[in-house]
Amino acid sequence: MRFVADAMLGKLARWLRIMGYDTLCAADMPVDDDDLLNIALDEDRILLTRDQELYHRAINAGVRAVYVASTDIVVQLVQLVKLVGLELRDEPAKTICPSCNGQLMPVSRSEVRGLVPATVLDTHKQFWMCQSCGQVFWEGSHWKQIREIVAKAREALK
């Protein structure tokens, strides 16, 4: 399952990447609405949009699309679970680069020496590097927040 999000859904796009879903976002690319529809069709991606007009155009063009009305990330995730069968994941090892949608590869501590703060190097064993943009990731404090959001979404689905 892959996605393409309109420019208003950049935050949701980052969350989907954190959960391991390949997600393009119009905020990162010089594209217009026609391009978004073509990308969705050509690459078999589900279009996520906050634009009702674009949503209706997508449905008429045979594009699988979700109209995302809420700005609340928990509500958005719950909507995707219900409508397209999104799996809520909170595993750092399965994450895709939240910045650029690139693949993350595990790297050793010695490889990231100098690239991450010394305190991070001292307190973490696992690191990942984006193959596209080179950014280094570790299971830092933001994962607490990620797990909280995922837990809230799971709770809302009960």
Ligand SMILES: [Zn+2]
């Ligand atoms: Zn990246």
